[in-house]
Amino acid sequence: MATAEEIARAADQRDIRNRWYLSAPAMLTIFFAAVGPLAIVLVYSFLTPGSYGDVKWQFSPEAWVSVLFERDIFDDTLSLAGAHMSIFWRSVKLAIVTTIITLAIGFPTAYFMATRSEKTRDLWLFLITIPFWTNLLIRTFAVLQIIRNEGIVNTVLMKLGIVSAPIQILYTDVAILIGMAYVYLPLMVLPVYASMEKLDFRLVEAGYDLYASRWQVLRRIIFPLVKPGVIAGSILVFIPAIGAYVTPSVLGGGKNMMLSNLIELQFGQGRNWPLGSALSITVMLIVMVALLVYVRNAGSQEVRHG
Amino acid sequence: MAKSFSIRHQPGFTTIAAVCFVALYMPIIVLVVYAFNEAPSTSEWGGFSLKWFQSASQNAQVIDATLRSFQIAAIAATLATIAATMAALATTRTPPYPGLTFKYAMINQPLMVPEIVTGVALLIFFSRIKIFTGYSGLGYLIAAHTAFCIPFAYLPIRARLENMDLSLERAAADLYATPWQAFRRVTLPLLWPGILAGLMLAFVISLDDVVITEFVKSGGQDTLPTYMLGQIRRGITPEINAISTAFLLLSVVIVTLFFFVSRKRD
Numbered sequence: 001m002a003t004a005e006e007i008a009r010a011a012d013q014r015d016i017r018n019r020w021y022l023s024a025p026a027m028l029t030i031f032f033a034a035v036g037p038l039a040i041v042l043v044y045s046f047l048t049p050g051s052y053g054d055v056k057w058q059f060s061p062e063a064w065v066s067v068l069f070e071r072d073i074f075d076d077t078l079s080l081a082g083a084h085m086s087i088f089w090r091s092v093k094l095a096i097v098t099t100i101i102t103l104a105i106g107f108p109t110a111y112f113m114a115t116r117s118e119k120t121r122d123l124w125l126f127l128i129t130i131p132f133w134t135n136l137l138i139r140t141f142a143v144l145q146i147i148r149n150e151g152i153v154n155t156v157l158m159k160l161g162i163v164s165a166p167i168q169i170l171y172t173d174v175a176i177l178i179g180m181a182y183v184y185l186p187l188m189v190l191p192v193y194a195s196m197e198k199l200d201f202r203l204v205e206a207g208y209d210l211y212a213s214r215w216q217v218l219r220r221i222i223f224p225l226v227k228p229g230v231i232a233g234s235i236l237v238f239i240p241a242i243g244a245y246v247t248p249s250v251l252g253g254g255k256n257m258m259l260s261n262l263i264e265l266q267f268g269q270g271r272n273w274p275l276g277s278a279l280s281i282t283v284m285l286i287v288m289v290a291l292l293v294y295v296r297n298a299g300s301q302e303v304r305h306g
Numbered sequence: 307m308a309k310s311f312s313i314r315h316q317p318g319f320t321t322i323a324a325v326c327f328v329a330l331y332m333p334i335i336v337l338v339v340y341a342f343n344e345a346p347s348t349s350e351w352g353g354f355s356l357k358w359f360q361s362a363s364q365n366a367q368v369i370d371a372t373l374r375s376f377q378i379a380a381i382a383a384t385l386a387t388i389a390a391t392m393a394a395l396a397t398t399r400t401p402p403y404p405g406l407t408f409k410y411a412m413i414n415q416p417l418m419v420p421e422i423v424t425g426v427a428l429l430i431f432f433s434r435i436k437i438f439t440g441y442s443g444l445g446y447l448i449a450a451h452t453a454f455c456i457p458f459a460y461l462p463i464r465a466r467l468e469n470m471d472l473s474l475e476r477a478a479a480d481l482y483a484t485p486w487q488a489f490r491r492v493t494l495p496l497l498w499p500g501i502l503a504g505l506m507l508a509f510v511i512s513l514d515d516v517v518i519t520e521f522v523k524s525g526g527q528d529t530l531p532t533y534m535l536g537q538i539r540r541g542i543t544p545e546i547n548a549i550s551t552a553f554l555l556l557s558v559v560i561v562t563l564f565f566f567v568s569r570k571r572d
Contacts, residue, residue: 019397020405023392026412029385040431105326106326111316115314128330130558131331138534138550142337182330245421249535264422267429280423284423
């Protein structure tokens with residue numbers, strides 16, 4: 001005869017099984033239309049490019065070699081691929097600078113929002129959320145119209161007589177930077193604000209009671225307490241920035257490529273799918289490293305609080 | 307008397323916040339204003355006119371892309387919301403069980419991988435299937451959109467479920483409701499605001515997508531965003547401003563609805 005314990009365990013087993021059935025549609029969809037194909041990218045990165053795109057089923061490490069190196073066409077010697085290196089470097093640099101800019105603007109903004117009265121806070125939050133959910137392409141296009149030679153920035157500068165000829169911002173790295181900082185700013189403000197909202201201002205008061213200056217309070221009390229939000233925001237900005245496609249294609253023109261444009265090129269005119277695949281895996285590795293840094297920091301944060 | 311000392315004040319922060327909000331909205335406002343420009347340029351003002359809205363609404367390519375966008379977003383958001391609701395029911399209100407962490411990881415995966423990488427992966431995978439089956443319809447785009455919409459639909463549904471305890475469902479069971487009746491009459495009505503919020507988020511996310519669509523679409527399958535990207539690359543006309551304005555208006559309406567639905571407490 002089954003004991004009460006066995007019956008309970010059987011019920012638990014049944015519950016877990018049902019929970020698997022329930023989650024099956026989501027799991028299968030994500031597996032077939034998101035996760036699974038990533039494995040194919042890895043396989044493709046070790047194949048030989050076909051003459052008209054696609055691949056030949058022949059093993060070759062060449063794609064991975066050419067991620068970083070160039071093979072001399074005469075004597076087969078390898079040298080660092082200047083073009084690829086400069087695109088790598090530009091992508092990483094622009095992603096990091098974007099993160100710093102959004103933090104420099106987003107941190108004070110989140111602080112401002114969190115120090116408003118309960119009632120108006122929702123309104124400020126709403127004002128940040130609107131751009132967050134509006135189309136990224138449209139927001140990039142809006143930036144394009146502002147910074148181009150005939151745009152409002154240059155027109156105002158010329159009217160004021162500060163410059164005599166329009167400054168060329170569009171199709172430069174600065175344009176990409178402005179565009180990315182603009183489109184990813186809400187991604188920084190929202191998590192920082194979420195941390196800031198929970199901030200206990202009695203601690204700030206205690207700091208002032210102990211003769212701390214405003215700067216000391218900011219650096220020693222506020223910043224450490226909202227650090228999880230700052231880290232989350234930095235990750236949320238850095239990840240889409242390193243793989244940004246729309247912003248560099250619209251604002252960077254053809255010359256100022258970022259990694260995603262280089263990848264696209266391999267699947268288009270470049271007709272080198274293995275190289276495109278190897279570059280994609282590389283982008284993913286960079287993102288994974290960033291996520292690991294985040295997980296470690298978030299982990300240690302909890303240990304300290306706990 | 308000394309000026310009162312506010313512990314909440316930090317020098318310069320309010321100024322930066324003001325600059326931030328102005329900077330966030332200024333480009334969008336300029337874009338909208340020039341959509342109503344009579345002159346065929348986006349740099350000089352030629353008077354108020356609705357002609358760009360008129361020409362956009364008569365442009366066959368725009369109509370075609372808009373209808374396709376809505377079709378994909380409606381189907382993908384619905385499928386994603388159904389899958390996400392089921393997944394949320396399966397992953398909340400339970401003690402940890404083997405595979406739970408795996409499920410979280412799977413559901414959040416589309417948020418972790420850069421879009422460009424997913425785009426490339428799907429391009430390769432779907433091009434194989436296309437050769438194999440000969441099918442090249444909208445199914446691929448719908449599948450891709452459904453997958454990346456699931457985590458967005460999941461978030462508000464899960465948040466809602468976590469605030470509901472099981473006592474009402476237990477009470478229903480005590481009153482001889484079958485599990486299905488308990489779900490249909492108790493869980494679903496309570497969960498409804500979360501589901502609606504998830505559906506709206508998924509719809510907006512699908513409607514906005516550029517990168518994955520750009521890689522997955524076959525010839526002649528432009529959605530509104532990919533059509534606009536193509537146009538912007540070729541040079542800009544106020545017609546794009548008009549389309550953007552209409553698009554923005556729609557997003558703002560949906561987001562406002564979302565805000566009220568997800569904030570509503572009962």
